Amino acid sequence: MTVFIYISNKLKLSKDKGQSLVEFAISLTLLLTLLVGAFDFGMAFLDYVALREAAQEGAVYGTIEPTDVTRIVDRVKDSSNRPVDFSTFSYSADCSNTEDGICVTITPTPCSGSEIMVRVNYRYQITMPFIGTIIGTDTIPLHATVSNVILSPLCP
Numbered sequence: 072m073t074v075f076i077y078i079s080n081k082l083k084l085s086k087d088k089g090q091s092l093v094e095f096a097i098s099l100t101l102l103l104t105l106l107v108g109a110f111d112f113g114m115a116f117l118d119y120v121a122l123r124e125a126a127q128e129g130a131v132y133g134t135i136e137p138t139d140v141t142r143i144v145d146r147v148k149d150s151s152n153r154p155v156d157f158s159t160f161s162y163s164a165d166c167s168n169t170e171d172g173i174c175v176t177i178t179p180t181p182c183s184g185s186e187i188m189v190r191v192n193y194r195y196q197i198t199m200p201f202i203g204t205i206i207g208t209d210t211i212p213l214h215a216t217v218s219n220v221i222l223s224p225l226c227p
Contacts, residue, residue, distance in 0.1 A: 117154055121155045126215045129144065133177075137187050157191075184221065
């Protein structure tokens with residue numbers, strides 16, 4: 072009787088031989104997609120942190136010298152070259168622009184008590200090849216905006 076059960080189980084296992092391989096292939100595809108997606112999300116977050124730090128650097132300088140927009144933009148560009156190379160960014164007075172760039176806005180006048188806003192725009196390139204076709208774009212727009220109160224010069 073034991074031999075019959077053993078043979079019966081062996082025959083059953085041979086019918087299901089390919090099922091495990093198919094399950095493994097589907098599971099591996101999903102797990103690798105999640106892993107690379109998490110990697111992309113982490114790299115995008117790291118780039119956002121770099122944008123935020125660069126915008127903060129420009130805004131801090133702008134609190135002391137709000138009229139020197141060229142130097143504010145230079146401070147943003149010089150803040151870092153990794154993971155984002157800010158030296159290639161251009162200055163734009165239009166803050167609605169979504170291309171890689173820097174925008175500086177002062178409200179209402181460049182004197183003590185007013186507000187200076189530095190915005191840095193960047194388009195993060197997705198590294199995973201199939202996600203772009205799923206979401207419709209290969210880039211993710213990232214924006215970092217920092218606002219500070221202008222400390223000097225005093226208003227007339």
